[in-house]
Amino acid sequence: MKRSIIKLENVWKTYKMGDVEVNALQGLNLNINEGEFVAIMGPSGSGKSTAVNMIGCLDVPTKGKITLEQHDISKLSESELAQIRGRKIGFIFQQFNLIPTMTALENVMLPMIFQGLNEEKRTERAIKLLELVELGDRINHKPTELSGGQQQRVAIARALANNPEVVIADEPTGNLDSKTGTNVLDFLQKLHKKENKTIVMVTHDANLSRVAERIEFLKDGIIVKSLDNER
């Protein structure tokens, strides 16, 4: 049996919007095993992003328990969470979220700064990662000088900077045309197959979710359907 890497048990998240309380997650249960490629699907407002924020340690639940590699992380402080994020989790966002004043190389090096790696090692690794996403000739370009697909590949390289166990992709192709989207998706698959990374991808595109091994359907803050993809 495969080892569980992230487990959400009866997770609730409640936002206060003025006087109204909104439950984004209502007792979500989800388990992700090491080396899995899981897609989370659902209509907007279903709590996909909230769920993925919890999985990525960007946010803490109002109620419930989240375990990452057997450690309860639902009660940790922001700084402790930041350390976990830095070491174990890589993010890929819909809007790429690169820092516009930094070059591709600097963007990829950024997560390593916070882990205290020296400049020589950082540069070496960042160049390797950029070559992996086929951007070896673009390392000194700023995000504005890169196409959308190229920017997202820089973001993939950045997500891999600290060699995380889990890569979280929140609508990674949402801002890309279908051709570059497929290209980005190929990289994610390559990561999954060759590097054996655990990947959690949020999407609303049924075509994209086919590359995943398992698809979880979310509605009103709970899983309503779970589907194993045939291979």
Add this chain to the structure above:
Amino acid sequence: MIKDYLKVGISNLFHRKLRSWLTMIGIFIGIAAVVGLISLGQGMKEAIGNVFLNIGSDKIIVQAKSGLQFAGPPGSSSASNLTTHDIDVIRRVKGVEEVGARLIKPVKLEFNNEVKFYFAASMPDDEEGRRLITEVNRYETEAGRLLKKNDKLKTFIGNNVANKGVFKKKKIELGNTLKINEVEFEVVGILKKTGNPQQDRIVIVPEDTLREVLKINKKKVDVIAVKVQKGVDVNNVANDIEKAMRRDRDLELGKEDFEIQTPQQILATLDNILTIVQIVLVGIAAISLLVGGIGIANTMYTAVIERTKEIGIMKSVGAQNKDILLIFIIESGLLGLVGGAIGIALGIGLSKLVEFAAFKFLGTSLIKAFFPWYLIAGALLFSFLVGTISGLLPAKQASSLKPVDALRYE
């Protein structure tokens, strides 16, 4: 790690160049003013200290009591009530070695058809007095000689008098004729430049001749210089002279109509006045630093809002609160530090300019810019602190942003 944050900070400041410059202007005006004022004040103290050091610490000056002490040369500021009788009284005080008296009077000077009003001072006709006055005033000639026995219508003059500082049209050369209150004197000596405007503009003539020309009573004198014996405490002798003169004049304590000063006393008084003036001026300049600090805080708050998303990104890739705090504090500290460095350079330039202008137009070398290492180091440190403290609150705000909220910010 700090090195990396420094790089990030510098690149961010470069990225908003105009705003960084505008912010720094606030700091560098303040630092320039503070550095300039302190440097000139310290320089002035040093220069004045040197002037008094030249007089020598074994001298005492006696003159009539006056309200305005430094408006003119000693003894010139009020009608004197000192007489040759006082010289005899002082001479009898224990510890006194030599006594010399002189007159200092406003006169009309005429040369090459230019007429000016300045002070003339007398040189005693006796050997002892001449030696003492020469010593007290440090008279040294650049050309010619000082006065000697049996000189009558001869004079030696301050450096500025000879070199167009007083008579603008023509230099005075040795052997030229200078008219003092319509009487012709031959210039026999020109003094070296001292930097003290009073001394550089004075005209010195034999005592008897000055009395004749100005029709001054044989007994009157304006200022008495005393040299004390070796190994004797100059302040004790000064006290004894005061007592002796009070007894002689039958005056109560505190009602003296004369004044006795040792160089140290004069120096201490001057030093106090200068310190107070300096504190007030530097205090005013410090207000501009405060405003500069608020400018930095304002810029940093704007930067936090502008870079909310960036902060979210950094947090999502593993930046802890303390990392974000440090990045922003380093940035604001840099604003302060660079502003301070420019301010120091500006302040040095400014005070050098004032020094030059004072020398050129006022003829005084009393205003000297003085830059001790601790002034420069202190100003740098202070400007860095102003930057850091101003950035503290904005940095705190940045670091406490929640990553999910910050990422969602557009």
